[in-house]
Amino acid sequence: MGVGKYKPTGRKYGPPIPSCADYPADGNKLVGSLREALVNAGLRDGMTISTHHHFRNGDLIANQIFDIASELGVKDLVWFPSASFPCHNPLIKYLEDGTIHHIEGSMNGPLGKFCSEGKMRGAGVLRSHGGRYQAVQDGEVHIDIAVIAAPQADAFGNANGVNGPAACGLLGFALADSQYADKVIVVTDTLVPFPCIPWQIHGNHVDYTVKVDKVGLPEKIVSGTTQITKSPDRLLIAELTARFCDKAGIVRDGFSYQAGAGGTALSIGIYFGEILRERGWKARFIRAGSNQYPVAMLEEGLVDYILDGQTFDLEGVRSMRENPGHVNTSPFTSYNYHSKGNFSTMVDVVILGATEVDLNFNANVVTHSDGYLLHGIGGWQNCLFGKCTILPIPLFRDRIPVIRDEVTTLCGPGELIDVIVTERGIAINPLRQDLIDKVKDSGLPLRSLQELKEEAERICGVPRKQEFEDEVVAVIKWVDGTVIDCVRKVKA
């Protein structure tokens, strides 16, 4: 239909109206264990259970939920995480034995491989962070029980991510879950007397609270990708990207950007910082996934605000706790497409990754060219709505060209992708004549996607087209809840 053409009808989901009369007057919703909370919440066959991924690979709670479900003999659950990680590999046994029917949410690594091989009974459903909020808000996904692991909470259920030994920054991915789930369980290892401040999650939405010994492993919150790249090719790509933004007039006093947490993106942020410092400019905001680099810019005064959706390292956590200008956001404020606007369209330039791009600037972010579903969408689709979307990508990875005739899986429509930066040249989407005009005399190595593709194929050869079985193993949702593509079972 084209971007923005599908218009929703109907009303947002209205959860059942609760009454304070049914909750303890002293505000103490503590129960003895996660098991007790799940039983009280009515855990039974076929329910949808949600979790968030702010602990990333250090999550200790999701696996426990399904251990308990398995002990109780509960079957056919739908797991609705905001993302899953390798630490969740133990759940494969529950996918195999029927405890979990299928996963709706990103499947990073082995869970994605399991899905790609057709071993999951139900089809996976992949949504962006904003799409997840939209689906819950619109009643497309009904969460029976939300389990919200929190670094700090009070017995009433107010909770945050900035304090406590497992501090992970914020809990925004669990916001929709708290607002719309039938039953909400907050699990923490750090219980403080009411009020737990800040209350990123409102206890007014919470049914039960649980105290455990350890809610997450903070050292595993750090994403492995938050190191600046040392690869000469990647550094060149970063430099070309920053130069493009400068020549196109995007970098200016008061501009804004989102650079992500990959090594190349981080390097671009460093270049931006240098430009700002040299010229005495100040960015208005950095849209983040935060880590030490944007934090250093905030504390140096190179930017007014970090608008942060998830902290990628412990410096990010510290800064969110200490700096009033380090603001926590949620998929509602940042990304929800079924809203009266969101923040994603107000970012001047957005730097994103991709596994593949085709000649129409369509891009893939979930499957590799071998067909395996190995990544989630994250905020990627949502960020495409930025004023200028740039994909800095290498021409080939492991000698497999990245620019293809057709992407294995369509995740983002080309009309939203403005610039592809490679180590051998920059391709600008013909739809963005304004950008082409701005940089045409800049000396930047401008190329067409076709030229870049041919160059890669001269070096690596023309890649073989991956073949698939007919069976659909996962569907990819667009930001408005429509299906944009599907993933098929890989051929053995």
Add this chain to the structure above:
Amino acid sequence: MGVGKYKPTGRKYGPPIPSCADYPADGNKLVGSLREALVNAGLRDGMTISTHHHFRNGDLIANQIFDIASELGVKDLVWFPSASFPCHNPLIKYLEDGTIHHIEGSMNGPLGKFCSEGKMRGAGVLRSHGGRYQAVQDGEVHIDIAVIAAPQADAFGNANGVNGPAACGLLGFALADSQYADKVIVVTDTLVPFPCIPWQIHGNHVDYTVKVDKVGLPEKIVSGTTQITKSPDRLLIAELTARFCDKAGIVRDGFSYQAGAGGTALSIGIYFGEILRERGWKARFIRAGSNQYPVAMLEEGLVDYILDGQTFDLEGVRSMRENPGHVNTSPFTSYNYHSKGNFSTMVDVVILGATEVDLNFNANVVTHSDGYLLHGIGGWQNCLFGKCTILPIPLFRDRIPVIRDEVTTLCGPGELIDVIVTERGIAINPLRQDLIDKVKDSGLPLRSLQELKEEAERICGVPRKQEFEDEVVAVIKWVDGTVIDCVRKVKA
């Protein structure tokens, strides 16, 4: 039915699902004037228009809305303010000429008198702050257009009350309006580039933004009652109240209280502060309406947090801007009864006023004994749910006894009112044998309500029972949306 006996069924109201595709991609929702915004929002006959009262008697926007409606010839509007004040007296002409059909919300002063005299065409509906949130959340009141006056905003509609020349602290009373109204207009005199931080109101809920010269008069935000009482009788009542709390073991390290903004209540806060200071204790939180007195306690370290629903003076505004421990709350977090608990039940002791009390501890807060509706409910009904609710009241006002056989208007059921403190003795609700036991040997002047009533009548005589016409001019809602009483037209 008794407190907590009515149980809601059904689901929360689901507003229509919007789409970002219908809002400007650059986030700029500015229109040229309030008139243009109202026209764009589809203003027409019979609509419900809401406003908030954080500017109290310094509000400059509500009257303009109805001036515009009158110019446009729009009729039969329902005004749904979170409260109205004497500055809104000019609206009487619109009640008379049919521009406004009736007011749902508290009517302080002349508007209440107008209503009491049967001059408003529709019946008024009075709700507590929590009841107002509940009514909107549950779909009992459908807001067509919410107009949110904001001391600071960005063009996207993010807004707060802490910054700007008309800073009023917070915008919590407008939260439900922003979340549930069909159309939302933010009006500000201080526009900042995106992002306006803090975003107490999310621009994601906002349809239009408007820039005006002046949004409110900060000097009129100050409530006239925020002076410590100088009356010897009132000081005695304050001292007795504080002594009662101390002897009953309510004042302790880590306790919490809500003292309100009246002169007597403020003096009680001063006594509490002295006790804490002497004994080296610290209160956990003060539930406020804040002003300079709780702020001084926070900054002295006598309390961890102020949980603030509205700032009553500019020191309150400053503190909310500066002190992380001065936390803004909303009727959702604090008071909404159709929620999974709220904060009101967690306050150790709540000090409230009343115009009348009867022998069953039922109380009135909206009408005077002459039958005139002159006050709103505010958070009064919601606060009754505190662990110990005390009404410090004089035995008589203007020689009219306050303790009656029956209250003129029932606003709060006696089962939630624990203690009446007067200048001639303290009456404890027989339902609270625990409190009676704690203070029986304390030397405090314990009396029955009957004894106190007789003493007042010996001095002032038995008051004449006010007579009314049959016509109902306003209904009083309880916190769960049921009707607890009504107000009838006063006899001329």
